[in-house]
Amino acid sequence: MRYPMNMVSKRWYSIITVLLSVAFGLFLGYFLVQGRVLFRAKGSDAVAISDLRAELAVEKSKFEQLATRQQELETRKRTLLQIDSDNPSKEALYATWREYALLSGMTDVTGSGIRLTLDDKLNYNPVTDPIESLIHDSTVTYAMNLLWAAGARAMTLNGTRMTAISNISCVGPTILSYDVRLMPPYEIEAIGPVDSMRQAVESDSWFARLRQKEIGVRIALCEEASLTLPSFSKTHDFRAYMDLLIPVEGS
Amino acid sequence: MNDKKDARNPSKLSRYVTVVAVGLIVGLVAALLMKTLNASAVSDKSYQDLQNSIIEYQRKNEELNNRNVHLYEYIRELEEDLASGKGGESFLRIVEEKEQYAIFAGLRAVRNKGVTITLTPMSGYKIQDIVIQQFVNELSALGAQAMSINDERKVATTEIRANQDSIIINGVAYSRESPFEIKAIVPPAKIDTYIVPYLETVAGNLRAQIGDDAVAITVRSEPSVTIPALEEDRIAYQKDLLMPVE
Structure with missing residues (x-):
């Protein structure tokens, strides 16, 4: 069946008119929404958000000041202790103090090690991707246990030194470590025998599974000739994590 | 013939107007729905995130402030003892801190x-x-x-x-x-x-x-x-x- 030429062009005209009208409607709607957003910017929600941003900036600035002050006080304390340790009668006391500070994670330490980075699958889709495609607290603690078993001597998770109480848990989509919310990527820095730690990560069957395409967790490992890990005291007050402990006399 | 054509034109015009109006309304509604959803979701999320961040920073600041007060006191005692040449308060504090490190490191039995x-x-x-x-x-x-x-x-x-x-x-x-x-x-x-x-x-x-x-x-x-x-x-x-x- 053949249509006359002018009938075909009329039909096209109709289609184009409808499409143009819809497009025009979309533009109009977009401009209306923009106008409404601008109008609402003067409203209570926007004012509340703006106030919160200002309050956050104040708290951040206060934090920077307090952290700088803390660094200064720590340096001053170390200097005074260094002077005091020259006293022969206190030499033994200071030697033990230094040893315990080192073992408890209360001293900055340096040495060769590795940096292990764990990150969620790129463009993670909760509908189609398995739950293992996200990094969980259990993935992080598994990695840490693997590195301790491979001989790691000191470790940090996103800059916080791990201690005898490696406080790591999951809160929604983020990980909580010593009451601080962490977001991926999770970076574990470990000082210890480099070859042994690298081999432990590379040969681990669970990590091999996580790396598979269908899970897609991103795991990166790099060796570092010199790593410096901060003391736990730089980020937390250790006394808050031992207030329940009553020493047993004579131990 | 002309009368017939004139009679057909108004209905043709109204049909076009109806098509254009429907198209406009469809586009408008679609745009409004999409943008309203996005705007409210983003606003609620950023509000909540900001509140959480403020609480977290306030807690950190309180903790840092307490640590600084403690450190300041420690330094003051050390300075006094070094100046006087005695080892009173600061000596006890070092012994106490050494023991606290030992407990925190797991080198002491606790109950x-x-x-x-x-x-x-x-x-x-x-x-x-x-x-x-x-x-x-x-x-x-x-x-x-x-x-x-x-x-x-x-x-x-x-x-x-x-x-x-x-x-x-x-x-x-x-x-x-x-x-x-x-x-x-x-x-x-x-x-x-x-x-x-x-x-x-x-x-x-x-x-x-x-x-x-x-x-x-x-x-x-x-x-x-x-x-x-x-x-x-x-x-x-x-x-x-x-x-x-x-």
């Missing part, structure tokens, strides 16, 4: 209220390291301040790994066919109301995964639990690869 978890394998079953690790991780997340597994103190460098018929903890091998006892000092106020019921749920989930007849798990609240110190000959005591930064 308080806590919980005990016993894992007893049924005949022929070998306990998996991941079961012990899970309880240790759960206890850490619950705020445990000291822990031991078969009286091996858990310290920063403690590893828990299976090696054939054994589970290695602090370099010491324990048979996978023997019971394992995990002891922990946890916040006393939460023991009976939250911690024990939660750990029993974890135990139930584990039993469902590995089988009811594989391992018996008991969780007990203890009025006094003693966690031993790390023994100095343990592998976890090693510090040979660490250089303190002066």
Whole structure:
């Protein structure tokens, strides 16, 4: 069946008119929404958000000041202790103090090690991707246990030194470590025998599974000739994590 | 002929107007719906995130402030003692701090209220390291301040790994066919109301995964639990690869 030429062009005209009208409607709607957003910017929600941003900036600035002050006080304390340790009668006391500070994670330490980075699958889709495609607290603690078993001597998770109480848990989509919310990527820095730690990560069957395409967790490992890990005291007050402990006399 | 054409034109015009109007309305509604959803979702999320960040910073600032007050006091005493040539207050403070480091590092036995978890394998079953690790991780997340597994103190460098018929903890091998006892000092106020019921749920989930007849798990609240110190000959005591930064 053949249509006359002018009938075909009329039909096209109709289609184009409808499409143009819809497009025009979309533009109009977009401009209306923009106008409404601008109008609402003067409203209570926007004012509340703006106030919160200002309050956050104040708290951040206060934090920077307090952290700088803390660094200064720590340096001053170390200097005074260094002077005091020259006293022969206190030499033994200071030697033990230094040893315990080192073992408890209360001293900055340096040495060769590795940096292990764990990150969620790129463009993670909760509908189609398995739950293992996200990094969980259990993935992080598994990695840490693997590195301790491979001989790691000191470790940090996103800059916080791990201690005898490696406080790591999951809160929604983020990980909580010593009451601080962490977001991926999770970076574990470990000082210890480099070859042994690298081999432990590379040969681990669970990590091999996580790396598979269908899970897609991103795991990166790099060796570092010199790593410096901060003391736990730089980020937390250790006394808050031992207030329940009553020493047993004579131990 | 002309009359017929004129009569048809108004209906044609109204048809076009209707088509254009419907198209406009469809486009408008679609744009409004999409943008309204996005705007409200983003606004709520950023509001919540900002509130959380502020609370987190306030908490950090309070903690930092307390630490600075403590440090300031410490320095003042040190300066006074150094100036006077005596070793009174500062000496006691160093001894106290040394002991606190030792406790925090797990080098001193400690006691308080806590919980005990016993894992007893049924005949022929070998306990998996991941079961012990899970309880240790759960206890850490619950705020445990000291822990031991078969009286091996858990310290920063403690590893828990299976090696054939054994589970290695602090370099010491324990048979996978023997019971394992995990002891922990946890916040006393939460023991009976939250911690024990939660750990029993974890135990139930584990039993469902590995089988009811594989391992018996008991969780007990203890009025006094003693966690031993790390023994100095343990592998976890090693510090040979660490250089303190002066």
